[in-house]
Amino acid sequence: MEYSKGVNERFERLRKEIADYESIKGTILTGIEDYEKIAYQKKKILKYLNATEEDYNDYRWQMKNRFTSSKGLSEIINLPDKDIGYINAVASKYRFAVSPYYLSLIDPENPACPIKKQAIPSAEELNDMGELDPMDEKGTAVHEIITRRYPDRLIIKVTNVCGMFCRFCQRRRLIGETDKIVPRSKIQTAIEYVRENREIRDVLITGGDAFMVSDELIEWMLKELRAIPHVEIIRFGSRTPVTLPQRITKNLVDILKKYHPVFVNTHFNHPREITPEAKKACEMLADAGIPLGNQMVLLNGVNNDKFVVRKLNQQLLTIRVKPYYIFHPKTVKGTSHFWVKIEEGLEIMESLRGRTSGLAIPTYIINGPKGLGKTPIMPNYILYLGKDKAAFRNWQGEFFEVENYSSGG
Structure with missing residues (x-):
């Protein structure tokens, strides 16, 4: 097709706007693009755990066989002796657990692997900069398991369980030493609070990870909340599509779609987390009419790179996940090695606008300290x-x- 000289010059300028990204995006691999290496790691894990493919596809097996200490890690990934010592030292202070599935995503040939940084304890966690509760969730709690900072919505925290305990977790103070599900009686009290406060139209169920409770408890909570006339939407916060996609079962999806409108916000931080298993989990949810949003945390050494974020957001859209938020990292104690400057986040936002579709551009959020709430910056x-x-x-x-x-x- 022929165009005028002026139009051709315009098209050429547009091509040049993304030429730098086009030249490098092939080196930023998703888990789908690098699945051969991930599959090899998976075989090593199955051999070490003497497990079958059927075992691996069962989230209960995944949870039962989470790696919770340095034992076995060196069989799967390359760990210098000094790192093993640090892992044990950190694990004695902050709980450590990673699912066999998420462990398989670590590139053993890359000492700076962004998956490893998120999953495996490091010496930097022994730095005591920051606070355990910089957002003052305790100070904005109206009930033991309710956090309320806004007029028409609140959070109900139903468990401390996760498929993988992220090394940058904002709630590491609540993880404890054992997995716990909040008793139904306490959840009932929280639901009664919602019932008594008619301005509450939006309820977010989280944890820990909201999908780490049983299907039966999830259905009971949905049924109870859906019976409250002023509750318009119910949201779940879950990283299981990323760290434990086997948890997204047909039974769970069938339960969720009975109580629409139900939304799920998940938490991909790097393109390598987009694997065939993660894609299947997200598509199961999307096929059930559940809108999916992504809440990325901006993390030094993981995704504080404009091209990594662009690749992540574009690929999320292909698995029907809408980039929703980029969170500036919170100043949680033991996570200072993940902190970045606000200028880095602004540079990333600047690089997205006009160079990718609006659907791939989230809102950059900084949380006001001591419960002052989410504040957009752009x-x-x-x-x-x-x-x-x-x-x-x-x-x-x-x-x-x-x-x-x-x-x-």
Whole structure:
């Protein structure tokens, strides 16, 4: 197809805007693209645990066989002796557990593997900078398991259990030493609070990981909440599609879709986490009419790179997950090696606008300390706002003005 010289020049400028990304995106591999290596690691894990494919596909087996100490890790990934010592030292202070599935995603040939950084304790965790509860969840708790910071919604925390305890976890203070499900009587009290406060229209069930409780308990909670007329939507916070996709079973999905509108927010942090298993889990949920959002945490050494985030967000859309939030890391004690400067997040947001579809652009959020809530931050595109005119720059830095008036004068 032939175009005028001016149009061709315009198209060429547009191509150049993403030429840097196009030249590098093939080196940022998803778990689907690098699955041969992951499958090899999986075989090593199955051999070490003397397990079958059927075992591996059962989330209960995955939970029972989580790696919870340095024992066995060196059989699967390359660990210097000093790292083994650090793992044991950190594990005595902050609980450690990783599912066999998520362990298989670690690239043993990459000492800076972003999956390893999220899953395996490191010496940096012994740094005591930060606080255990910088968001003051305890101070905004209206009930032992309820956090409420906003007028029309709240969080109910039903467990401390996770398929994998992320090394940057904001609730590491609640993990404890054993897995616990909140007694039904306490959950009932929380539900009664929702019933008594008619302004609550949105309930988020989380933990730990909300999908780590039984199907029966999930259905009971959904039935109870759905019986409250003013509860409009119910959300689940779960990283199981990422760290334990075997948990997304047909039975669980069939339960969830009975109580629509139900939403699920999950937590992919790196393209390598997008595997065939994760894709299947997300598509099962999406096929059941459950909207999926992703809440990425910006983490030093994991995803504080504009091209990594672009690849992640674009690939999430292919498995029907909408990039929802990028969270600036919280100053949780023992996680200072993951912290980044706000400028890094703003640079990433700037790099996305105009260079990928709006669907792939989340909201960059910083949490106000001591329970002040989520605050969006973004590059500044407005240069001047006057009575009659407003001035802006676009995603390419080009200046333009628009009239600023209303039909009312």
